[in-house]
Amino acid sequence: MKKRILCLSLFVLFFSQINAQDQKMNAFINALMSKMTVDEKIGQLNLITPGSDIPTGSVVSTNVEKKIAEGNVGGLFGVIGPEKVKQAQDIAVNKSRLKIPLLFGSDVIHGHRTTFPIPLGISCSWDTALIRYSASVAANEATADGLNWAFSPMVDIARDPRWGRVAEGSGEDPFLGSLIAAAMVKGYQGNSLADKNTLLACVKHFALYGAAEGGRDYNSVDMSKIKMYNEYLPPYKAAVDAGVATIMSSFNDIDGVPASGNKWLLTDLLRTKWGFKGMIVSDYTSIGEMVNHRQGDINQVSAQAIKAGLDMDMVTEGYLGTLKKSLQEKKVSIADIDRACIMVLEAKYKLGLFEDPYRYIDAARAAKEVLSESNRAAARKIARESFVLLQHDYKTLPLKKSASIALIGPLANDKNNMLGTWAVSGDPQKSIPVLEGMKNVGGAGLNIQFAKGANITDDPSLAKQANVFGLRVDIDKRSPDEMLQEALSIAKNADVVVAVVGEASELSGEAASRSDITLPASEQKLLKALYATGKPVVVVIMSGRPLVLTGAIEGAAAVLQTWHAGTEAGNAIADVLFGEVNPSGKLTMSFPYSVGQIPVYYSQKRTGRPIDPNNKFSTKYFDAPNEALFPFGYGLSYTKFVYSDLKLSSSELVKGKSIEVEVTVSNTGKFDGAEVVQLYTLDKVRSITPPEKELKGFQKVYLKAGESKKIKFALTEEMLRFYNAALQFVSEPGEFSVMIGGSSKEVLSKDMVLK
Numbered sequence: 001m002k003k004r005i006l007c008l009s010l011f012v013l014f015f016s017q018i019n020a021q022d023q024k025m026n027a028f029i030n031a032l033m034s035k036m037t038v039d040e041k042i043g044q045l046n047l048i049t050p051g052s053d054i055p056t057g058s059v060v061s062t063n064v065e066k067k068i069a070e071g072n073v074g075g076l077f078g079v080i081g082p083e084k085v086k087q088a089q090d091i092a093v094n095k096s097r098l099k100i101p102l103l104f105g106s107d108v109i110h111g112h113r114t115t116f117p118i119p120l121g122i123s124c125s126w127d128t129a130l131i132r133y134s135a136s137v138a139a140n141e142a143t144a145d146g147l148n149w150a151f152s153p154m155v156d157i158a159r160d161p162r163w164g165r166v167a168e169g170s171g172e173d174p175f176l177g178s179l180i181a182a183a184m185v186k187g188y189q190g191n192s193l194a195d196k197n198t199l200l201a202c203v204k205h206f207a208l209y210g211a212a213e214g215g216r217d218y219n220s221v222d223m224s225k226i227k228m229y230n231e232y233l234p235p236y237k238a239a240v241d242a243g244v245a246t247i248m249s250s251f252n253d254i255d256g257v258p259a260s261g262n263k264w265l266l267t268d269l270l271r272t273k274w275g276f277k278g279m280i281v282s283d284y285t286s287i288g289e290m291v292n293h294r295q296g297d298i299n300q301v302s303a304q305a306i307k308a309g310l311d312m313d314m315v316t317e318g319y320l321g322t323l324k325k326s327l328q329e330k331k332v333s334i335a336d337i338d339r340a341c342i343m344v345l346e347a348k349y350k351l352g353l354f355e356d357p358y359r360y361i362d363a364a365r366a367a368k369e370v371l372s373e374s375n376r377a378a379a380r381k382i383a384r385e386s387f388v389l390l391q392h393d394y395k396t397l398p399l400k401k402s403a404s405i406a407l408i409g410p411l412a413n414d415k416n417n418m419l420g421t422w423a424v425s426g427d428p429q430k431s432i433p434v435l436e437g438m439k440n441v442g443g444a445g446l447n448i449q450f451a452k453g454a455n456i457t458d459d460p461s462l463a464k465q466a467n468v469f470g471l472r473v474d475i476d477k478r479s480p481d482e483m484l485q486e487a488l489s490i491a492k493n494a495d496v497v498v499a500v501v502g503e504a505s506e507l508s509g510e511a512a513s514r515s516d517i518t519l520p521a522s523e524q525k526l527l528k529a530l531y532a533t534g535k536p537v538v539v540v541i542m543s544g545r546p547l548v549l550t551g552a553i554e555g556a557a558a559v560l561q562t563w564h565a566g567t568e569a570g571n572a573i574a575d576v577l578f579g580e581v582n583p584s585g586k587l588t589m590s591f592p593y594s595v596g597q598i599p600v601y602y603s604q605k606r607t608g609r610p611i612d613p614n615n616k617f618s619t620k621y622f623d624a625p626n627e628a629l630f631p632f633g634y635g636l637s638y639t640k641f642v643y644s645d646l647k648l649s650s651s652e653l654v655k656g657k658s659i660e661v662e663v664t665v666s667n668t669g670k671f672d673g674a675e676v677v678q679l680y681t682l683d684k685v686r687s688i689t690p691p692e693k694e695l696k697g698f699q700k701v702y703l704k705a706g707e708s709k710k711i712k713f714a715l716t717e718e719m720l721r722f723y724n725a726a727l728q729f730v731s732e733p734g735e736f737s738v739m740i741g742g743s744s745k746e747v748l749s750k751d752m753v754l755k
């Protein structure tokens with residue numbers, strides 16, 4: 001009893017303190033707002049970029065300093081580093097009438113100066129603690145550099161690898177995507193936004209941006225509410241539940257209304273239904289782009305956006321240029337402007353900027369903590385966990401340090417492509433390419449020879465597009481044949497060939513959609529010639545998306561998918577190739593067998609005519625399987641894991657109770673290693689046609705060679721809920737299959753009944 005009273009009093013104390021903090025903030029902001037003119041309020045809604053350092057869009061802002069001094073700017077992005085941030089903040093707090101400090105944002109996407117693997121890669125670690133840690137390291141570095149707002153995490157569910165931005169997200173699954181979204185938010189924001197090494201996270205792109213038609217960037221999205229609620233919205237919701245401070249609207253339309261002016265999305269769903277209390281920012285010029293979406297002129301679309309609930313205008317300056325007039329014409333109300341202004345000021349207040357506008361500028365901390373040894377060690381560890389072993393003959397890897405190695409390929413010794421897309425603050429010159437990493441890990445006596453072997457692509461037009469941010473595709477002066485001959489001559493004299501191929505980093509990311517996602521012809525030719533030498537060939541693939549590998553890897557002894565692995569790429573790849581670390585990554589996005597299958601994802605539904613090779617009138621292609629080449633959840637190890645003895649503690653599950661699902665996982669190979677044990681369910685009869693499998697849980701377990709472990713999951717009725725036709729989140733009694741395995745394809749299964 002005493003304990004309960006104590007708990008209750010602590011609870012009351014905690015909430016009264018929160019309330020007191022809120023009251024203090026409200027009083028401060030009310031007082032400030034009472035001094036602000038309409039122009040100054042509108043000024044706070046203006047987020048601009050001078051674009052001089054790091055352009056992330058085609059339009060850049062002008063007269064930035066003057067606008068800050070006149071109180072016409074609420075925040076800046078693309079200004080990075082203690083000195084530059086200080087210069088801009090000085091203008092805001094010394095020259096503007098009300099001295100309101102600025103927000104400083106940036107695309108801190110997978111690390112800041114220390115670059116981690118691309119997010120799609122990190123997600124393949126299935127290690128939410130590690131992912132959270134990566135975001136906290138990024139926040140620590142970014143805040144020392146003067147920033148207080150990260151435009152991350154990107155949580156768009158993506159099932160179309162033609163879309164270049166799949167690199168920035170966590171793949172195809174809403175359950176895993178939700179856990180990662182929450183982990184990232186917590187990593188960036190820590191326990192308090194007022195801490196000097198935490199910043200505002202910004203979940204993006206709200207919403208459904210990953211479902212752009214045809215995988216073409218910025219394209220329209222059209223989706224049923226059922227699909228939206230069950231498959232695409234959960235990660236955004238998870239970020240909101242984790243307390244994300246800001247949200248970015250997406251470029252696409254939803255139900256025919258662009259997200260940035262979509263009241264149903266931004267107000268009815270996000271604020272009213274989900275209870276989001278933070279600030280909503282547009283994407284880069286997305287308010288102005290509503291004119292192109294044929295929603296009206298700049299006056300109309302700016303009014304539509306603020307009335308829809310969008311607070312801050314990124315780069316368009318539509319709010320700055322039109323809202324006052326719209327107010328006079330009664331097309332918007334002062335309440336709309338006040339709401340948006342309060343959201344911006346609250347974000348600043350929570351960061352502690354009113355107490356100390358310079359709190360995130362710390363040159364001494366930047367010098368000490370940015371790209372520190374320990375941050376680089378974290379990047380190396382995370383990179384190793386993100387690699388996925390796609391193919392293996394169980395004899396070629398790990399490599400022996402005594403072997404003679406021919407390291408071949410356009411990405412084998414190429415600093416320019418290690419960081420991956422959206423590494424705006426990473427320095428490619430500080431990255432470790434594979435050749436250097438192999439020498440570091442292999443030691444002084446390593447017998448290794450290098451040849452480029454081929455260009456990433458021989459196509460000058462593709463090269464030009466990949467080189468917008470600097471050299472990524474370097475078309476060699478030598479002829480392709482000359483390069484190939486050099487590679488073959490070193491391959492023939494080696495014990496083993498390691499071929500490093502794939503995409504240049506800027507062939508994925510924003511505005512980097514591709515309709516052909518096979519390995520470039522130049523690299524395919526190289527691989528075929530290497531296979532023909534008869535030497536064992538280990539193919540290392542760097543890419544920002546799942547590529548179509550059909551036909552390109554059949555001759556390989558092993559294939560390691562490393563994504564674009566960041567600053568420590570080469571060291572991490574060498575750690576895995578030499579067996580210092582056993583690979584344990586599992587795919588979070590299916591690798592298609594062919595482009596024509598897209599979208600291909602594990603949680604597809606059964607059709608009314610399930611596939612039957614003997615029945616013409618069943619769902620299938622003439623020329624491709626229905627399934628992915630490598631499915632979601634798939635990934636090999638140097639050792640082998642065997643699953644057995646799937647048991648349910650009861651064949652009946654009752655609401656409010658749980659049943660235990662147990663499986664034995666045995667490491668039957670010669671190496672210690674980690675395995676991601678995955679739990680899936682199928683609702684065998686449902687009012688809404690169900691996916692054949694849905695991920696419901698997973699555990700990453702470490703097993704020594706020869707060791708077996710019993711792995712247990714608790715299954716509850718809540719885990720079986722879904723949005724029905726009336727968009728109610730319910731479960732339906734009846735029969736379910738419960739499945740456990742090491743990928744979405746290979747599972748053990750048992751049935752049970754939900755009462």
Ligand code: NOJ
Binds near residue numbers: 056151205283510
């Ligand atoms: C446009 C991108 O869609 C978004 O992700 C990014 O944060 C902004 N540009 C700012 O660079």
